[in-house]
Amino acid sequence: MRTAAALVIGNELLSGKIQDQNVMVLARALRAIGVQFRRVVMVLDELDTIAAEVKDLSRTHDVVFTSGGVGPTHDDVTIDAVAKAFGVDTVYSNEIDDMLRAYYGERITPGHLAMAKVPRGSRLSRAKGEVWPAIIKENVWVLPGVPQIFAMKMSLVQEELKGDAGWISLAVHTTLDEGNLKDHLDRVVAAYPQVDIGSYPTWDNTGYRTKLTFDGLDASAVERARDAFLAYLAPEVIVALDK
Amino acid sequence: MRTAAALVIGNELLSGKIQDQNVMVLARALRAIGVQFRRVVMVLDELDTIAAEVKDLSRTHDVVFTSGGVGPTHDDVTIDAVAKAFGVDTVYSNEIDDMLRAYYGERITPGHLAMAKVPRGSRLSRAKGEVWPAIIKENVWVLPGVPQIFAMKMSLVQEELKGDAGWISLAVHTTLDEGNLKDHLDRVVAAYPQVDIGSYPTWDNTGYRTKLTFDGLDASAVERARDAFLAYLAPEVIVALDK
Known part of the structure; x- marks a missing residue:
């Protein structure tokens, strides 16, 4: 790259x-x-x-x-x-x-x-x-x-x-804090080494506690990593999914 | 320092x-x-x-x-x-x-x-x-x-x-562009080596073309440098003086 x-x-x-x-x-x-x-x-x-x-x-x-x-x-x-x-x-x-x-x-x-x-x-x-x-x-x-x-x-x-492809970025906002999602997240990070996964806590009153980001040049891998992370979460802790 | x-x-x-x-x-x-x-x-x-x-x-x-x-x-x-x-x-x-x-x-x-x-x-x-x-x-x-x-x-x-003193900052906003004030400015820069002098053009419609800044730990030198620069300017090209 x-x-x-x-x-x-x-x-x-x-x-x-x-x-x-x-x-x-x-x-x-x-x-x-x-x-x-x-x-x-x-x-x-x-x-x-x-x-x-x-x-x-x-x-x-x-x-x-x-x-x-x-x-x-x-x-x-x-x-x-x-x-x-x-x-x-x-x-x-x-x-x-x-x-x-x-x-x-x-x-x-x-x-x-x-x-x-x-x-x-x-x-x-x-x-x-x-x-x-x-x-x-x-x-x-x-x-x-x-x-x-x-x-x-x-x-x-x-x-x-300009090259062949840009980065793909997906995000998940959740009400869980980082301490509560770390174990799940570590498994997804290990399973998708080609995806750059980020975890960002917020201290604003924005309705969520942590934003997870999934980025990479391979759109399919980025989506699969995001979905693998989502599979661990109860629906009520998911606030939003963003592009 | x-x-x-x-x-x-x-x-x-x-x-x-x-x-x-x-x-x-x-x-x-x-x-x-x-x-x-x-x-x-x-x-x-x-x-x-x-x-x-x-x-x-x-x-x-x-x-x-x-x-x-x-x-x-x-x-x-x-x-x-x-x-x-x-x-x-x-x-x-x-x-x-x-x-x-x-x-x-x-x-x-x-x-x-x-x-x-x-x-x-x-x-x-x-x-x-x-x-x-x-x-x-x-x-x-x-x-x-x-x-x-x-x-x-x-x-x-x-x-x-915390130390003994903070930096002193003064500024002059002028309608002159950098090309028109460079000669004056170079003389002031040479005369006041202990003062950090900056020149910043703007492309916004803010009523001035260039902001000059005068900074240093010695308040008297900073003021003298600013005044030496001002002495070259016709009053009508001076838009504002700031702390």
Whole structure:
């Protein structure tokens, strides 16, 4: 199975000023195309830290996504860091330069043009109808951190990386707590090693105590695991079955 | 400055089923007590992955917080992983065992009692008035992933780790875009190396284009950096000043 990792960059996240929204968006996009999202690392705006992490993640995963640090100001060091991770310098992209000049017109400044810098050997890719490209250096996609723009890039990610099948997810909500269903659950987990089974207690007043999830690439096995778990439960403790 | 890292554990996060809420809560709690939160790693429910990460983070940071994987079911492997990271086995805590029996009474099952397992040599700590303790092994705090319970632990974290001073944060919202303020900003960044200055563009229709942030432990330096930046701006491009 193909694997993916994300490097989420920004002091504003680790200082608690903003809530990351990109990890969940990326997770859902990857899941739908059958890529296993294995790891997220969140770091400060530090060139060497980012470079070391990109180097490590790009060697250990099939595809890596960075989020953030691609603007023109001093705290935007991702482009330089990705270049450093691959041992190359940066070059100015005439294609991005042209786009920036078309967008800003006479108001353009050297600050704006700083955004045309890319790691040497990058390719630019865009979804049909999109103006701004994603910058891709080997297996590393350099994506902007602004959540609206990051989310817009997911159609391109899915288009380029789509595989044969997405994950299937089923869920059971029950009034039993985890301690009371553990024995049943352990048997189902042992019987269906190809199904990823999760158990999540809730402390909200939502009418159930535990949500069980059944996930996998093989829809039939996922259904059989869910049904095997259900077979142990008295009907009155089952609150809901979800896709 | 003391440093911290977090290890956020759970398949449900990397599959996009739920949005992490704990990183921001922890970030704010640490910031208020002057601890630098440097790194977050998010991984799947895999014992060896978690153990390797705990080992690494605990060596490279003053304090580490894990979130998730502490229930009684098969996908809860954090306690075993933390034990493995420190090369110890797990033991049953009589104190937690007593609490579980008091809480569940006659309904208690071996599944519930599985939650009394802790890494050997852990200590238990609780804030005044709290029933359930946090499990702390050396510099690693093992916290539950359920957001309501994770958030409740922050008062204990702050009580145990509080230092002399928290971070001071100031912000300026301006109608200028990053390309137009980069030159000014670079001068201020160079002049105030002890202040962490951030620049965040927005694509929402919020009445401003860029938010500048000024953060540090030295309140006077933070104010001077903010004022030095403001001195470059025409009054009409300043939308708001925030604490």
